Amino acid sequence: MSKAENPFRYFNSSPEVIRPVVMMYVRFPLSLRNVEDLLFERGIDICHETVRLWWNRFGPLFAMYVKIDGEMCSSAMARPEQNHRWSVLVQSGDG
Known part of the structure; x- marks a missing residue:
């Protein structure tokens, strides 16, 4: 995958963090704030709005x-x- 085709190129977080966050939100009946809290317990400090942004941006990509x-x-x-x-x-x- 070239740099121009990489959908993660404008994000500071790695795909190894983004994928499980989006999948956690999609797979389980959790609110954005619940995902934020679970990630905080695991040492990942992100805002619930970041979860929403990643879900909107990468959800269709992961569902391909x-x-x-x-x-x-x-x-x-x-x-x-x-x-x-x-x-x-x-x-x-x-x-």
Whole structure:
């Protein structure tokens, strides 16, 4: 991935911090402030608005790949009308 294609290029935090924060907010029924509190307990001091910003910015990026019945599938190929259970798969690197 070139520097121009890197979606994290304008952020001071590393992708290793951003990914779990966004996935924690999406996966579990937590408020932005609950995520902020959980991260603070783990030594990551960010504002709840940062969680919202990252979720708005990177949520669609992380949702580009989904697992359907245990198989990798791009979201363009996924068919929700077939009553499959979707789960977001966090990929590292180019995937």
